Amino acid sequence: MNPVVGVMALVIVSLATAAIGFYGLRISRTTGDFYVASRTVRPWWNASAIGGEYLSAASFLGVAGLILLSGTDALWFPVGYTAGYLMLLLFVAAPLRRSGAYTIPDFTEARLDSRAVRRVTSVVVVVVGWLYIVPQLHGAALTIRISTGLPAWVGSAAVVVVVCLTVVAGGMRSITFVQAFQFWLKLTALAVPVLFIVFTLAGDGEAAVAPAVVNPTGLAPAGPYQNISLLVALLFGTLGLPHVLVRFYTNPDGHSARRTTLIVLGLLSVFYLFPTAYGLVGRMFAPELARSGQPDAVVLLLPGRLIGGTAGDLLSALVVAGAFAAFLSTTSGLVVSLAGVISQDVLGGGVRGFRLAAVVSAVVPLGFAVMSDSLALAGSVGLVFAFTASTVCPVLLLGIWWRGLTDAGAIAGMVTGGVLCGGAMVWGTVLGAPGTPFWLAQPAAWTVPAAFAVTVFVSRATKHRIPRTMARIMTRLHTPERPLATER
Known part of the structure; x- marks a missing residue:
């Protein structure tokens, strides 16, 4: 790719993001605007914004890279990502909106009438958010290096600067506009180049390179345990993502929250068709990326490789712009959700605290x-x-659907799940221990049931700690509101 074209793509998407973010500053004045957009975001806008922040570096680049490496085994990722939203629709969306909370710690404190639960939840939410932001910045570093030749750290720093500017400018109100725009940019940036590639391969034209072997890596297929554990992680993990859950606080009512989730399911189903196509085409035409340790670059490199010329450069620039939009939108959503937690629990709330x-x-x-x-x-x-x-997921699900949850059970469950899963992550990933067993590499199949079991066991052992406000809160969570008359 021509480095000048790559730089121009990054500059344009950054300027567009900043411009939309500063537009939000004109209508963001109150604390409610900054935290939850004053709970006035309609389903289609909110669904587009959720798609913008949920479809991260893993969705835009990583899914295609995994399909390049593992073939059909990697299809569990788009299936799990999408099905997780079905779980949200069925079990979480409407009750969470009815809770009236600004953040997940707000919800757990109100449900369990406990400041201790709030503090533990806040720590967990911040850890989750930071763990999720790091891969977005790695994706930006990869994109900058591939598309422009600049040092990798420039991509990470650019994302942080643009995100800080847009979030500080207008908070949730501003980010809603930004993320809705970025979803449609990402969808276009994947769809248009892959359609050009398909037409080139299917028509009279010839690809710039010849097809190679279908199995580029010879990796052994994942076993049943790995697939089941991955699906558990994706299905239940979606229920606890702070930047996704905070979006439901911005809907006018529970009915709108359900409609939003239903629309998101449709948008995600369409979107994941295209990374899958990139991965499958990459297995034929760019297998060396798998062997060289750069599978995540397949989306960035395929248009220039298979189309070539000026058209290939322009299509590559579009992909780069979409990739950068993915990093910006997901990081923006995470920063908004974390800023809400940190500002309320550490900085006393308010707009100034939110910005800091x-x-x-x-x-x-x-x-x-x-x-x-x-x-x-x-x-x-x-x-x-x-x-x-x-x-987060066990406390959220049990807090919504089980009257017997106590503060002691919630804390014990979060600590148990955090220690078990965090320990497995450190052992298998950070330390890079050779010969790491498969049940540590994919821990969700046993850490999630363990967290649920400990939460229930400790709650039943501490029944006397069930809050007196439980009946009132549960009634509020499960009593449907009347949809607003202005909703379409």
Whole structure:
């Protein structure tokens, strides 16, 4: 790819993001605007914004890279990502919106009437958010290096600067506009080049390179345990992602939250067709990327390789713009959710506290990203899903649907899941221990049931700690509201 074209693509998408973010500043004045957009975001806008922040580096680059490496075994990722939203629709969306909370710690404190639960939840949410931001910054580093030849750290730093500017400018109100725009940019950036590639291969034209072997790596297929564990992580992990859950607080009512989730399911189903296509085409025409340790670059490199010429450069620039939009939108959503937690629990709330917390939320993971090497994007994000499925998810599901949950049970479950899953992640990934057993490499199949079991066992052993406000809160969570008359 021509480096000048890559730089122009990054500059254009950054300027567009900043412009939309500063537009949000004109209509963001109250604390409610900054935290939850004053709960006025309609289903289609909110669904587009959720698609923008949920479809991260793992979705845009990592899914295609895993399919390049593993073939059909990697299809569990798009299936799990999409099916996780079905779980949200069935079990979480409407009750969470009815809770009236700004953040997940707000919800757990109100449900269990406990400041201790709030503090533990806040720590877990911040850890989850930072773990999730790091792969986005790694993806930006990879994109900058591939498309422009600049040092990798420039990509990570650019994402943090743009995100800080947009979040500080207008908070959730501003980011909603930004993320909705970025979803449609990402969809276009994947769809248009892959359609050109398909027409080139199917028509009279010839690809710039000849097809290679269908199995580029010879990797052994994943076993049943790995597939089941991955699916558990993706299904239950979606329920605990702070940047996704905070979106449901922005809907006007529970009915709108359900409609939003249903629309998201449709948008995700369409989107994941295209990374899958890139991965399959890459197995034929770019197998050396798998052998050279750069499978995540397949989406960035295929248009220029198979189309070639000026058209290939322009299509590559579009892909780069879409990739950068993915890093910006997901990081923005995570920073907003973390800033809400940190500002309320540490800085006393308010707009000024939110802005300071947003800067802290973005700068800390930048340090980790610069000091660490990029792993396979989808794989590293899958581990984050396993961690949140083992910590936030049990407390959220049981808090909504089980009257017997206590503060002691919630804390015990989060600590158990965090220690077990975090320990497995450190052993298998950070320490890079040779011969790591498969049940540590994919821990969700046993850490999630363990967290649920400990939560239930300790809650039943501490029945006397069931809060007196339980009946009132549960009634509020499960009593449908009347949809707003203005909703379409």
